[in-house]
Amino acid sequence: MPKITFLPDRRQVLVEENETLLEAIHKAGLYIHSICGGEGTCGRCKVAVKSGRYKTKPSRFISQEEASQGYVLACQTHPESDMEVEIPLESRIEGVYAVEDVALKSELRMYPEICSPISREIQLNLPPPSLEDNISDTDRILRELKREGYEEVKVGLDVTRKLADVLRENEFQVTATLGWEGNGFRVMRVEGTKSRNFGVAVDVGTTTLVAQLVNMSRCQVLGTKATYNKQARYGEDVITRMIHAEKGGLDELHQTVVKDINDLISALCDENGISPEEITAVVCAGNTTMTHLLLRVNPKYIRKEPYIPTFTFPSPVHAGEIGIKVHKEAMLYCLPSVASFVGGDITAGVLASGMAKEERLSMLIDMGTNGEIVFGNSEFLVCCSCSAGPAFEGGGIEFGMRASRGAIQRVEVMPDFEVKVSTVGEVKARGICGSGMIDCLAEFLKSGVINKAGKFNEDIKTDRLRKGSEGLEFVLVWADESAVDRDILLTQPDIDNLIRSKAAVYAGAKVLLDKVGFDFQTVERFYVAGGFGSYLNIEKAIEIGLLPDLPKDRFEYIGNSSLAGARLCLLSEEAFREAMEIAGKMTYIELSVDNAFYEQFISELFLPHTD
Ligand code: FES
Known part of the structure; x- marks a missing residue:
């Protein structure tokens, strides 16, 4: 069996006959980009062979x-x-990296008193039992909780087993932690002293997972961490x-997602000196496919006409049941989806933006891979992908990457084409x-590096500007000034891809409005969400025709609204109920078979628009 040594880590693995270098990389526990899942069609899994024979x-x-x-x-190479x-650095998927959290002003505006956490602690001062008051220990707890306004409450077996001793050791002065189950509460733990409660x-996300630790008693965010979704090794x-899931x-x-x-x-x-056992609730917001995969439900019919998911409103489950390592009684909640291609992440975005509570007409544009758009107000909501x-x-951009360390996020092209x-x-x-x-697109257009097409x-x-293997390309950063020892550039196919993406988003938004008899002028507020990091130049997005040409103050960049919505649901049972209402109220409009969308898309393949 050939032995492969990967540099610079010097990690070694043995490979079987017929295994590719990409499979060997996975075996070695390393991660590289592989958008196409090893089909050889994305070009992202480049590696440099230093020695040895191969085919x-x-x-x-x-x-x-x-x-x-x-x-x-790597996916097309067999060691011999x-x-x-x-x-190389540009092929690697890095581990955890810091993301900047964009403060969501509207979240604070809409939920001034959000702290009614989905799992909460209740102080109980129980009267000790007597011959006159001789109900069981469990009934004593339930009676007191009823007085506190909790009607539908269950007590788990694990809590019941310890209950008699805990009550007596603490002279019936205890703290109960209740977890919301969708249609009532369950007592998750009963303890003598007030313990710590985190969520x-x-x-x-399809590309990135972001988790935020919250102190549930204080409604305080303690920290945020992100990692690339390692499922990317099976396709980005x-x-x-879905195809990989279908093939077993x-x-x-x-x-993979549970481990992440x-x-x-x-x-x-x-980082915060707490134990996972102190986490009593986990709220996840993801697109419909990711939610299926998280709950280990095969999403195979989502991609086949008529595009039917197995569920849209998943019931809360025990986090431990799917392998999430937190308190053993903790529940895991997934935000409800609307349709196969409008998921819980968008429900979360609508919730966090507050648009479903407002009278004014708003539009949420989420620039993820699917490009989801929601339009409406407190009366109605329509959406599309x-x-x-x-x-x-x-993805699909030679030097494309997420907004993490070292990513170019601002570009200016001078009159002499210096950058x-x-x-x-x-x-x-x-x-x-x-x-x-x-x-880049806006600056290239303004300086004449590219034309309207x-x-x-x-x-x-x-x-x-020079000729490369894929036609003309423009160097943004020379190799000696870059961290990857190669010229960082945009190629003609990169530009074409970007224009197709911006055309799809604009056409989707325009056609969605047309379908319900509105136009861009009637939209009073635009919430733009996506993983752009801390920065998005709205003016330039308008200049290239990604966003409509309206006064800048109508736009608000709200960053990761999926995370913000999940956090709201963690901190407010009312917000979670509202998320369910939002998902139930959204009307999904299918654009993939719509001629009007296709025609609009074609006419948007120019900068900023055809006219
Ligand atoms: S080309 Fe190798 S993974 Fe896509």
């Missing part, structure tokens, strides 16, 4: 120059001897993962994230 298929993603330096696609293989909100978009990979996908969540929880606990593609999240960039963390550039790409202008005089 590889030629690929359009590997230029002649790269091939001469030993670059291959021991090898040394370097995984975790999780944004279960939901369709590839459901358990792998489920266990457990790792985040454990990191948050370590517009298959924007992962370009603004870095100024700034990166997340103000470090050397590693790639370019969504906000940087929006800046998004094609590079060959006549401009600068060595930054």
Whole structure:
């Protein structure tokens, strides 16, 4: 069996005959980009072979120059001897990285008194039993809880087993922790002293998972951690993962996301000096496919016409039942979805933006891979998904990446075509994230680097514009100034991808409004959500036609609204009930088979628009 050594980690694994380098990388516990799930069609799994024999298929993603330096696609390469293989920085999926949390003003505005946590502590001063008052210990607890306003309450067997001693040891002065179960409460623990009560909100994104630790008694956020969704090793978009689940990979996908969540929880606990046992509730917001995978339900019919999910309103489950390591009685709640391609993350976004409580007409645009849009107010809500593609999240873009350390997030092109960039963390550039790409398109258009059709202008005089293996390309950062020792650039196919994404979002929003007889002018507030990090230049998004040309003060960038909605539900049972109402009220409009959408999309393939 050939032994593969991966550099720079020097991790070693043995590979079976027929195994690819990509499979070997997974075996070694390393993570690299593999958007297409190993089909050889995304070009993201590039590695550099330093020594050894191998068989590889030629690929359009590997230029002649790269091939001469030993670059291959890991998924298309079979080792034939021991090898040394370097995984370049731009192919790696990093571990946990810090995300900046965008304060959600509307959340605070709409929920000034949000603290009625989904699992809460109640102080009980019980009268000790006597011959006259001789009901059972359990009934004594339930009677007192009823006086406090809790009618529907169950007591678990584990609590019952310890109850008699706990009550007597503490002279019937105890604290009960109640967990909401959707249609009532359950006593999760009874203790003598007031114990600590924490919860975790999780944004279960296709690309990134973000978890936030919350002190439930004080309604206080203690910390936030994020990690790339390691399911990406089975494909970076939901369709590839559904196919993997259908081919027998459901358990792998489920266990991978559960492990990611457990790792985040454990990191948050370590940092804050608490035990996972003190976490009494977990609220997750994810798209419909991710929610299915989290609960280990096969999502295979979601991608097949007529696109039916197995569920939209999942019941709360014991977190331990699906492998989440917190208090053994803790419940896990998933926000309800609307349809196959409008999930609990969007319900969370609508909740957090507050648009469902307002009279004024608002639109929520979530720039995730699906590109979901919701329009309405307290009276009605309509929504759609517009298959924007992962370009603004870095997918399908040669140097695309999420808004993490080293991502170019601001770009300015000077009159002489020199370029100024700034990166997340103000470090050397590693790639370019969504906000940087929006800046690029706007700056390229303004300075004449590209024309209205998004094609590079060959006549401009600068060595930054040159011919590459995929046509013209424009260098943003030269290799000696980058962190990856390669020129960081945008290619013509990158620009085409970005324009398709922006066209899909704008066309989706426009057609959604048309369907219900409104236009952009009638929308008083736009909430723009997405993983752009802390920065999104609204003006530039308008200049490229991603957002409608309206006064800037109508737009509010609300960052990760999925996490904000999950946090609200954690801290407020009322907010969770409202989330269920929102999901039940949203009317889904299917655009994938809609001619009007297709026509609008075609006319949006220009900067900013056809007219
Ligand atoms: S090309 Fe190798 S994973 Fe996509």
